[in-house]
Amino acid sequence: MRRREVLSAAIALPFAARAQAALSDGAGRRVSIPAKVERVFPAGPPAAILLYTLAPDLLLGWPRANKAEELEFLLPGIGNRPEVGRVTGRGNTANLESVLALKPDLIVDSGSTRPTYVELADRVQQQTGIPYALLDGRLETTPGSYLTLGQLVQRRERARELARYAEETLSTVRARCMAVPAAQRPRVYYARGPAGLETGLSGSINVETIEFLGLRNVAAETPGGLANVSMEQVLRWDPEVIVTIDQDFAAGVRDNPLWRGVRAVKEGRVHLSPKLPFGWIDFPPGVNRLVGLWWLGKVVYPERFPEDLRVLARDFYQRFYQVQLTDAQVTRVLAGRS
Amino acid sequence: MKPAWPGALVAVAVLAAGVLVAFAQGRYSVSLEQLAHLVWARLSAQPSGLPANVETVVWQIRGPRVVGALAVGAALSVAGTAFQGLFRNPLVSPDILGASAGAALGAVLGIYFSLGIFGIQAAAFAGGLLAVALVYLLGASLRAGDPVLMLLLTGIVVGALLGAGIGLVKYLADPYNQLPAMTFWLLGSLSAMSSKDLLPLLVPVLAGTALLLALRWQLNVMSLPDEEARALGARTRVLRLAIVAAATLVTAASVAAAGVVGWVGLVVPHLARMLVGPSFPRLLPTAAILGGGLLLFIDTLARTLASVEIPLGILTAVVGTPFFLALLRSAQRRAG
Numbered sequence: 001m002r003r004r005e006v007l008s009a010a011i012a013l014p015f016a017a018r019a020q021a022a023l024s025d026g027a028g029r030r031v032s033i034p035a036k037v038e039r040v041f042p043a044g045p046p047a048a049i050l051l052y053t054l055a056p057d058l059l060l061g062w063p064r065a066n067k068a069e070e071l072e073f074l075l076p077g078i079g080n081r082p083e084v085g086r087v088t089g090r091g092n093t094a095n096l097e098s099v100l101a102l103k104p105d106l107i108v109d110s111g112s113t114r115p116t117y118v119e120l121a122d123r124v125q126q127q128t129g130i131p132y133a134l135l136d137g138r139l140e141t142t143p144g145s146y147l148t149l150g151q152l153v154q155r156r157e158r159a160r161e162l163a164r165y166a167e168e169t170l171s172t173v174r175a176r177c178m179a180v181p182a183a184q185r186p187r188v189y190y191a192r193g194p195a196g197l198e199t200g201l202s203g204s205i206n207v208e209t210i211e212f213l214g215l216r217n218v219a220a221e222t223p224g225g226l227a228n229v230s231m232e233q234v235l236r237w238d239p240e241v242i243v244t245i246d247q248d249f250a251a252g253v254r255d256n257p258l259w260r261g262v263r264a265v266k267e268g269r270v271h272l273s274p275k276l277p278f279g280w281i282d283f284p285p286g287v288n289r290l291v292g293l294w295w296l297g298k299v300v301y302p303e304r305f306p307e308d309l310r311v312l313a314r315d316f317y318q319r320f321y322q323v324q325l326t327d328a329q330v331t332r333v334l335a336g337r338s
Numbered sequence: 339m340k341p342a343w344p345g346a347l348v349a350v351a352v353l354a355a356g357v358l359v360a361f362a363q364g365r366y367s368v369s370l371e372q373l374a375h376l377v378w379a380r381l382s383a384q385p386s387g388l389p390a391n392v393e394t395v396v397w398q399i400r401g402p403r404v405v406g407a408l409a410v411g412a413a414l415s416v417a418g419t420a421f422q423g424l425f426r427n428p429l430v431s432p433d434i435l436g437a438s439a440g441a442a443l444g445a446v447l448g449i450y451f452s453l454g455i456f457g458i459q460a461a462a463f464a465g466g467l468l469a470v471a472l473v474y475l476l477g478a479s480l481r482a483g484d485p486v487l488m489l490l491l492t493g494i495v496v497g498a499l500l501g502a503g504i505g506l507v508k509y510l511a512d513p514y515n516q517l518p519a520m521t522f523w524l525l526g527s528l529s530a531m532s533s534k535d536l537l538p539l540l541v542p543v544l545a546g547t548a549l550l551l552a553l554r555w556q557l558n559v560m561s562l563p564d565e566e567a568r569a570l571g572a573r574t575r576v577l578r579l580a581i582v583a584a585a586t587l588v589t590a591a592s593v594a595a596a597g598v599v600g601w602v603g604l605v606v607p608h609l610a611r612m613l614v615g616p617s618f619p620r621l622l623p624t625a626a627i628l629g630g631g632l633l634l635f636i637d638t639l640a641r642t643l644a645s646v647e648i649p650l651g652i653l654t655a656v657v658g659t660p661f662f663l664a665l666l667r668s669a670q671r672r673a674g
Contacts, residue, residue, distance in 0.1 A: 193519055198518065201646065
């Protein structure tokens with residue numbers, strides 16, 4: 001990898017007008033490092049969060065403005081920067097001319113590195129003349145994405161720090177979960193939507209945290225993204241644990257006669273994921289999920305995760321979001337409500 | 339006139355078979371014996387002694403879903419039949435005056451503003467009614483030419499505008515949470531149907547269907563050109579309003595409950611006509627029974643073919659399109 005970077009830099013050097021180094025991004029594309037990086041345009045929510053955690057001062061704005069209840073968990077003056085729209089992903093809401101008008105030194109996207117997104121990145125870079133880095137948004141590649149972004153925006157020191165935290169979290173959580181024999185891993189249903197009948201299929205980015213822990217996603221027999229399922233199917237799966245991001249669903253499920261027969265509901269194992277300022281296990285699927293790995297690990301294997309979640313949460317918010325949580329705030333975050 | 343009873347018998351047979359298959363099939367396996375046992379226990383008001391989950395599946399999950407599919411299938415078919423007569427056009431479906439598009443816009447707005455399930459359905463129902471009210475008022479204000487044609491054209495224009503509105507809301511929606519929910523909703527599904535949803539579905543559907551059935555003779559007259567209908571003494575303006583209102587009521591209620599389910603309202607009236615002929619007193623009840631039974635079959639497929647739900651709108655299109663082509667071909671043969 002490093003040899004390739006050096007090589008590509010050597011090739012790029014004579015051609016680049018303002019002779020900077022070139023770097024290989026998460027998709028293996030060559031991106032020239034701008035001489036100065038002061039303004040970075042995030043192409044979508046995961047990229048905005050990644051960039052905010054590494055170098056909040058560089059963030060031009062948010063793909064979607066943060067809500068009032070989210071702002072108190074973000075740095076003042078940065079959490080409320082303006083809404084700038086999305087560049088790629090499902091539909092562009094940002095107009096390329098208005099992107100140019102913001103005069104970014106770099107555009108960063110984090111997500112899929114499949115050909116569609118590579119070509120989109122190439123095209124935007126060509127049209128705007130602004131270097132466009134596409135980073136791999138998968139949970140497992142988080143440390144590498146931090147390091148790459150750290151080089152691009154010249155914040156190598158902090159990037160190494162966050163990458164180390166990510167690396168340690170990933171390896172610790174994985175080691176503890178993989179020690180559980182396959183047959184003892186709980187069968188988990190991921191419930192989305194107000195009725196709880198939307199779920200993530202095998203390989204879906206929405207169930208990456210669940211799959212990373214080696215849990216048995218009951219909907220994994222079909223590969224794909226999100227899908228609708230019937231109540232009857234949920235009863236047949238009879239999951240032992242339900243993880244949800246929808247607070248209406250979580251609040252009503254115990255009194256719902258349809259769900260009463262589901263094992264997870266009977267045994268009181270419906271868990272509402274925290275979501276302030278960003279979701280802990282999904283929504284959006286960004287680096288915000290790192291703290292969610294600890295949470296989910298503790299939810300399913302309390303005896304293997306003796307750490308105090310309040311301490312972990314405070315530590316994560318301090319390191320990544322650079323805010324100090326009060327006791328009341330920690331409680332509110334952990335309750336999963338907005 | 340050929341006797342109607344063989345055709346009506348076919349429709350009733352489809353319905354009965356649909357109900358049987360729907361109760362017997364599902365992802366959660368319930369044996370026929372258990373099913374019979376449950377029905378017997380219910381009839382004799384005795385405890386069945388079967389596991390609670392089996393009872394829940396049959397009475398709380400399949401039961402409401404069967405009733406929901408019957409109501410939605412019947413509603414869309416009755417509305418389609420009435421509209422095809424009113425507009426004197428065999429290509430008209432219940433969403434021609436914007437009821438589906440209005441309901442869909444209401445629903446995506448409900449999802450956009452994070453309303454609960456009930457709120458989303460209420461927004462959908464209101465959206466459907468408002469859209470058709472707007473179309474009707476606009477159409478009635480245009481006094482040029484045939485009022486039926488004006489209504490049809492306004493319906494198409496407003497429908498297109500509402501479609502753009504749906505696109506805009508989807509575009510602005512959060513791509514990680516709201517957009518998938520909207521997409522699922524727009525594809526149509528009965529997967530979240532529960533006993534609580536039945537009342538807001540059944541009341542408007544029964545009311546609208548009853549009104550259309552009461553107007554069955556007038557519908558025969560209304561399917562003649564406007565001047566001829568008036569010459570026969572029909573108060574065309576009042577009748578048109580009543581028919582549009584009734585058909586809209588049932589369409590909006592079914593779209594609010596099941597999302598956008600296409601093709602049923604277009605295809606079933608043709609099938610019913612093939613069975614019992616074009617006279618509305620026979621056609622309307624046959625279309626209702628046949629439509630309910632067919633949608634029940636399709637919904638049974640939607641929930642049993644795979645562990646994930648297959649969207650109803652997709653299945654009805656896959657089943658409906660080849661059927662419609664075959665219909666056109668047979669019509670061509672008869673004409674040629």
